[in-house]
Amino acid sequence: xxxxxxxxxxxxxxxxxxxxxxxxxxxxxxxxxxxxxxxxxxxxxxxxxxxxxxxxxxxxxxxxxxxxxxxxxxxxxxxxxxxxxxxxxxxxxxxxxxxxxxxxxxxxxxxxxxxxxxxxxxxxxxxxxxxxxxxxxxxxxxxxxxxxxxxxxxxxxxxxxxxxxxxxxxx
Amino acid sequence: xxxxxxxxxxxxxxxxxxxxxxxxxxxxxxxxxxxxxxxxxxxxxxxxxxxxxxxxxxxxxxxxxxxxxxxxxxxxxxxxxxxxxxxxxxxxxxxxxxxxxxxxxxxxxxxxxxxxxxxxxxxxxxxxxxxxxxxxxxxxxxxxxxxxxxxxxxxxxxxxxxxxxxxxxxxxxxxxxxxxxxxxxxxxxxxxxxxxxxxxxxxxxxxxxxxxxxxxxxxxxxxxxxxxxxxxxxxxxxxxx
Numbered sequence: 001x002x003x004x005x006x007x008x009x010x011x012x013x014x015x016x017x018x019x020x021x022x023x024x025x026x027x028x029x030x031x032x033x034x035x036x037x038x039x040x041x042x043x044x045x046x047x048x049x050x051x052x053x054x055x056x057x058x059x060x061x062x063x064x065x066x067x068x069x070x071x072x073x074x075x076x077x078x079x080x081x082x083x084x085x086x087x088x089x090x091x092x093x094x095x096x097x098x099x100x101x102x103x104x105x106x107x108x109x110x111x112x113x114x115x116x117x118x119x120x121x122x123x124x125x126x127x128x129x130x131x132x133x134x135x136x137x138x139x140x141x142x143x144x145x146x147x148x149x150x151x152x153x154x155x156x157x158x159x160x161x162x163x164x165x166x167x168x169x170x171x
Numbered sequence: 172x173x174x175x176x177x178x179x180x181x182x183x184x185x186x187x188x189x190x191x192x193x194x195x196x197x198x199x200x201x202x203x204x205x206x207x208x209x210x211x212x213x214x215x216x217x218x219x220x221x222x223x224x225x226x227x228x229x230x231x232x233x234x235x236x237x238x239x240x241x242x243x244x245x246x247x248x249x250x251x252x253x254x255x256x257x258x259x260x261x262x263x264x265x266x267x268x269x270x271x272x273x274x275x276x277x278x279x280x281x282x283x284x285x286x287x288x289x290x291x292x293x294x295x296x297x298x299x300x301x302x303x304x305x306x307x308x309x310x311x312x313x314x315x316x317x318x319x320x321x322x323x324x325x326x327x328x329x330x331x332x333x334x335x336x337x338x339x340x341x342x343x344x345x346x347x348x349x350x351x352x353x354x355x356x357x358x359x360x361x362x363x364x365x366x367x368x369x370x371x372x373x374x375x376x377x378x379x380x381x382x383x384x385x386x387x388x389x390x391x392x393x394x395x396x397x398x399x400x401x402x403x404x405x406x407x408x409x410x411x412x
Contacts, residue, residue: 086267086402087188087274120229120258124267127260128405131412157225158251166256 032103034096035061035079044077051075053110057100057129059083059117067115075113078103083116084125095125097132104133111139118145178238179206181250185290186229187270191217199227199246201235202273202290207282211237211246223249230258230266230294255291256298264409265303268402269293269310275395276318286317304384305374311387312369320394322386323347324370333370337363341386343393359389 005013029035030042037043044050054075058064064077082095092098104112112133116122130140146164147156184203192198197216202208216223223246226233232252237244258266269290277283293310300306315321323346326332327339331349339347339362340355347366348358365382374380391400 084405086264086405087271089401091401091405092408120263120267123259124263127263128409131409134412157222158253159225159228159231162251162253163257 029081033077033079034081034099035064035077049074052108054113055104055109055111056113056115058115059122059125063115063117073113075111076109080116080125083119083121084128085121086124092128092132097129100129101132101136104136104138109138111141114140114142177240177244179203180236181234181248182206182236183252183287184233184235185231185294186227186233187274188229189213189227195221197223197227198243200274202277202287203235204284204287205282206280208273208277208279209237210243210279211235212239212243213246213249226251229270230263231255232291255294258294258298261406261409262297262303264402264406265297265307266294268307268400268406271400271402272311272314272391275398275400276314283317286314289313304380305372308369308374308383308387309372311391315390315394318394320390322369322390324366333363333366335363335367339363339366341366341389343390359386361386 005016026038027036028038030037030039030045032041032045035042035044051074054073055078056067056073056075057078057080058067059080059082061079061081064079067073067077078100080095080097080100082090084090084092084095103109112129114126114129116125116129126142130142133140144167145160146167147153147160153161182203182205184201187200187202187208189200190198192212195215195217197213199211199213199216200208201211213223213227215221216227218224226249232255234250234252235246236248237246239245273290289310293306296306297303312322324333327347327349328342328345329349333339333347334349338350338360340350340358340360341347342358345358347363350360361382362378364376365379365386368374368376368379369383369386374383388403
């Protein structure tokens, strides 16, 4: 891409450079949800149409977008911008869990929905946050896992299927 | 006919850690039965439809097949073996601790078959027992033994059996030295009871629990060098919540 821009598209290169420059100058973290925004508090956090009693914790901004695309959730968010990864040296301080703790103490949040990934690191992160918020008078929930909707047993991977059997529920 | 000696089929293995590699691939640090710790390139493992996706998880028994001649071999097949309940909560963090120890202390391509079996048993124990401490101590002792740094727990440096009421000074590389005077500047002071309890795997006494933890930390730090264990800090942070 660098060669193409230098050789054939100076104008495009200039646009890209100024966009990046603009982003670096103006984009910061929202004071409430920690997501990227150009304002102090982002539009989603200012909205009156969302349920302030629900706070969903996700790892990355892309995860928040996916949650929004699923049209299943009307609460607020907190974006960790990472996850605990002990073997990479990423601990609770590196992902600012103190800010999350503060965010949950605004008197409005009643339930914290843990939507970190179902990787071993995501699970460790969910466990740590669960312990951190324990005894704080909040309901702590974890999103469920199992077979994908429309998924057939024949085509699902063994790990997912094994977990779904372990976590089967009564009906 | 050329036989590719580097090719391995269906080796029992565990994933210790993975790193992202390029856009869609992973480098997997695997602990395998016959080849020890090996780095494997899992091509396209992050693609949504990859057969490897969801399989390359730590703490789950797998069978891995790989080949190639460079140091980073190419993983071409992973099969789920199952049978181990997934680690959750604090036992999961303990699992990371085991993996960090193996990542830091095992050399690559150095097989440790007995340790592999012990690691598998340790994961099974972590998933079913509430009291993690004896399980972790047992693993640390076994790991050091496999690496050739076994602790001496039943006799002192002169060959005399450990005497339960006496105090000893544990010196790394030598073993327990009976304390005649109060000087233990070259080692770590602890009771004979702790040494004997550890030898038997009996961690019912509160004093043994405290002293064995300090001893293992002292010895492991010596072999780990200056860089601290991240998982140890995380376990400490969790306990303080």
